[in-house]
Amino acid sequence: MSSHVSAIPAASSDQALAHFERAFAFETDCWDVHDALSRGVQDFVLLDVRSHELYERGHVPGSVSLPHGKITAGKMAAYPMDTLFVVYCAGPHCNGAHRGAVRLAKLGRPVKLMIGGLTGWIDEGFDVAIGQPVATL
Template identity: 35%
Template sequence: MTTTSAVLAFPPPAAADSAAWLARKLARYADAWDVAEDLANGVTEIVVIDARSPQAWRAGHICGAVNFPHRDMTPQSLATLDRSKVYITYCDGIGCNGSTKAAWKLASAGLRVKELIGGLDFWRRDRHPVVAGEMPGEWPRRESLPDCGC
């Protein structure tokens, strides 16, 4: 008796095709653990942008992020950004497209950008540092990051 596979009803592409597609996906997205590791290690080539409103920012944001609401992004305001950086955008989570709108505006302005998978929701789920108030906050000193299990 032959069993029909729901997974294999659409066969996977050749390995080289998969590798190329997955590399393109990884070029566009970052996960919470990778961003947290870079922030903890003082990587200066990235800037984390909270694309939410100032009110949401003050209620709690990724430690070290800057608030730049996607609604405030204009060609003029984006022209002031450092083109040597890679910008990581985030919003509340997968149900919010503020980070996508911000990433689109940044990329349209010629800046390099990635989106944070899962936004602040996944960041908090993974227990990475969050700070409330007006200031970006400083990354806490600790021995190592929690293991994400990946």
């Protein structure tokens, strides 16, 4: 008798390596974003794609509020086409970051998702900006 874990065989090591290495092209994590911000190496724009109201209640310091439904070519025109955007939402229970990433990709923009979102940021023990004026696009 096997478990649900082993009922479907694992991919070969070569397939697993290709899959997990490729994931880094699509995702970054809270620690890497925090490290970049802390060192002043922000070679990306960090987008909080939740509502402005949720952004005001708490957001990653240095992020810009742009709800995923409002990501348009006009709003992105302020940035060069090769600008890397890192999107986040509430956390793993929310698909807003994926929606934002889809919209940016459709506009031909480089994009990565910050896995864990704000929940992951808080879980890592990083500071959250609360009650600050909304930085928006």
